[in-house]
Amino acid sequence: MKLDNIRNFSIIAHIDHGKSTLADRFIQECGGLADREMADQVLDGMDLERERGITIKAQSVRLLYTADDGETYTLNLIDTPGHVDFSYEVSRSLVACEGALLVVDASQGVEAQSVANTYQAVEYDLEVIPVLNKIDLPSAEPERVKGEIEEVIGIEAEDAVEASAKEGIGIREILERLVRDVPPPEGDPEGPAKALVVDSWYDKYQGAVALVRVMNGSIRKGQRIQMMATGRTFTVGTVGVMTPKPVELDSLEAGGVGFVIAGIKDVDGAKVGDTITDAERPAPEPLPGFQEVKPQVFAGLYPTESDQYEELRDALAKLRLNDSSLQYEPETSHALGFGFRCGFLGKLHMEIIQERLEREYDLDLITTAPTVVYLVHTHTGETVRVENPAELPEVGEIESIEEPFMLANILVPQSQVGEVIRLAEEKRGRQKNLHYTNAGQVMVTYELPMNEVVTDFFERLKSMTSGYASIDYELSGYQASDLVRLDILVNEDRVDALSLIVHRDQAYYRGRELAKKLKDMIPRQMFDIAIQASLGSRVIARETVKALRKNVTAKCYGGDVTRKRKLMEKQKEGKKRMKQVGSVTIPQEAFLAALSVDEE
Numbered sequence: 001m002k003l004d005n006i007r008n009f010s011i012i013a014h015i016d017h018g019k020s021t022l023a024d025r026f027i028q029e030c031g032g033l034a035d036r037e038m039a040d041q042v043l044d045g046m047d048l049e050r051e052r053g054i055t056i057k058a059q060s061v062r063l064l065y066t067a068d069d070g071e072t073y074t075l076n077l078i079d080t081p082g083h084v085d086f087s088y089e090v091s092r093s094l095v096a097c098e099g100a101l102l103v104v105d106a107s108q109g110v111e112a113q114s115v116a117n118t119y120q121a122v123e124y125d126l127e128v129i130p131v132l133n134k135i136d137l138p139s140a141e142p143e144r145v146k147g148e149i150e151e152v153i154g155i156e157a158e159d160a161v162e163a164s165a166k167e168g169i170g171i172r173e174i175l176e177r178l179v180r181d182v183p184p185p186e187g188d189p190e191g192p193a194k195a196l197v198v199d200s201w202y203d204k205y206q207g208a209v210a211l212v213r214v215m216n217g218s219i220r221k222g223q224r225i226q227m228m229a230t231g232r233t234f235t236v237g238t239v240g241v242m243t244p245k246p247v248e249l250d251s252l253e254a255g256g257v258g259f260v261i262a263g264i265k266d267v268d269g270a271k272v273g274d275t276i277t278d279a280e281r282p283a284p285e286p287l288p289g290f291q292e293v294k295p296q297v298f299a300g301l302y303p304t305e306s307d308q309y310e311e312l313r314d315a316l317a318k319l320r321l322n323d324s325s326l327q328y329e330p331e332t333s334h335a336l337g338f339g340f341r342c343g344f345l346g347k348l349h350m351e352i353i354q355e356r357l358e359r360e361y362d363l364d365l366i367t368t369a370p371t372v373v374y375l376v377h378t379h380t381g382e383t384v385r386v387e388n389p390a391e392l393p394e395v396g397e398i399e400s401i402e403e404p405f406m407l408a409n410i411l412v413p414q415s416q417v418g419e420v421i422r423l424a425e426e427k428r429g430r431q432k433n434l435h436y437t438n439a440g441q442v443m444v445t446y447e448l449p450m451n452e453v454v455t456d457f458f459e460r461l462k463s464m465t466s467g468y469a470s471i472d473y474e475l476s477g478y479q480a481s482d483l484v485r486l487d488i489l490v491n492e493d494r495v496d497a498l499s500l501i502v503h504r505d506q507a508y509y510r511g512r513e514l515a516k517k518l519k520d521m522i523p524r525q526m527f528d529i530a531i532q533a534s535l536g537s538r539v540i541a542r543e544t545v546k547a548l549r550k551n552v553t554a555k556c557y558g559g560d561v562t563r564k565r566k567l568m569e570k571q572k573e574g575k576k577r578m579k580q581v582g583s584v585t586i587p588q589e590a591f592l593a594a595l596s597v598d599e600e
């Protein structure tokens, strides 16, 4: 295959702007699947397709397109993950391309995430082709949105393609633009092999499957390869492309995209961003910028029933096979028993893992409030990484504490900018920039403590702007802050899993509010329960859960057996999400209560 006839591209789009629908149209137009096979949306097939024992992430596909000039082109669509937590993966996908489609919903307009990803594409010298999708909608405003793309993102949008993925409008026009405007890949087909791992996932039968973009040379069946970041070597078993069905080939050549299976047992063996080379004739240096992605958000995961500990450990090990950014290590909590401290890329990543553990592995978990990593400098000159608030050293030992900050860009309609600023200020944000666009949107830039963002920032931003605000962020570094540990005592005992690190200015308020909330969440029992919030040895708030007088089942009069049983079952069900801490039963919500303590 001549390089001249290859085009590698990604689709940049905000969630729901139509990326999957559009990609399906491309597959259909290029004859990848028969029409009847298109019945289900192919590109949303995360429910892992199987064909000859190979698990396929269908999001990246090779399309064979016969253009108006009569030539047949190989168009490689490389998928990008849609969320900020995975921004490193987005950047790897973009590096593997020469072009990108910027798909914007013509009725919704530009969103912050698309802005950030487009900037990145431009930085990597990609040719960006704007596409206005959903022009079939009566509410579509292509002219306004074109103006917005030019104004907010700063790229030419006058000749943006107007399309409807749903109605099949503008599809060929987009493909023609890809062929015409995106440059073919460059590369040395004869040089030492160099391939970028764009994505990798774990397959039960084949081990790690790596999606690669070959830069130089080729990757062949039977070849001895080396992973340049780890030095590990493997023998290639299978190479091929997805059409979206997997098709085996003898080799993947320079400029091309495809998958490599090489008996790699775990995804750590084929990390995203690593360079694959030939073990016998290695490239002198890897492709630039391999980065070990580090978890930024930590939380404790505990089984509600302690006999599920082993199951939880096995489930975490299985999930990690597919996700090298997930970290975990055993942790013991005085209150919750044996569990794991887990590290995630961000809050969404955490929620995905939690949900998978519960849904796919049928585990009942208690999750503690997510926290960031603090750097604590002690008087003895040591620096301690604190991933669990309960482990913050005693006040007397602390010289200073640093916390991570992030730079957040929030895009919001002008009418709501006031509320966004109020929220950001309440979250200890520092305004960096405020840019009014002619298109009626405002780009607000804030430096925010990450700790405030992992609590309820996104949720509140979304709800206060009825979903109109969008946000993108990146880590901007550590800075010293005046932080203290807030403890919660239940009947005089400190519940370690409820400890929080908060800014001193907010400590009193947060303590009072949290105690109040817990009072409402902890079910009444046969005795009074005292809930206290304390800073060091100083109690700053106290609430009491009054003792229960009557037995709940007594209300059932004994006559109605089914009703009584139902009630018992319901209580048992409810109990699943509870944890016995000393003599007090604490429900799951209580461990997350700290996340939703609003400010005054």
Ligand SMILES: Nc1nc2c(ncn2[C@@H]2O[C@H](COP(=O)(O)OP(=O)(O)OP(=O)(O)O)[C@@H](O)[C@H]2O)c(=O)[nH]1
Residues within 6 Å of the ligand: 013, 014, 015, 016, 017, 018, 019, 020, 021, 022, 044, 082, 133, 134, 135, 136, 137, 163, 164, 165, 166, 167
């Ligand atoms: N009216 C209209 N609806 C569309 C069009 N394209 C996509 N949609 C609808 O918009 C919704 C989102 O489309 P998807 O293709 O799933 O969007 P996506 O960007 O892939 O979203 P995620 O998979 O959630 O990232 C679906 O309900 C589609 O049917 C279009 O051209 N016109």
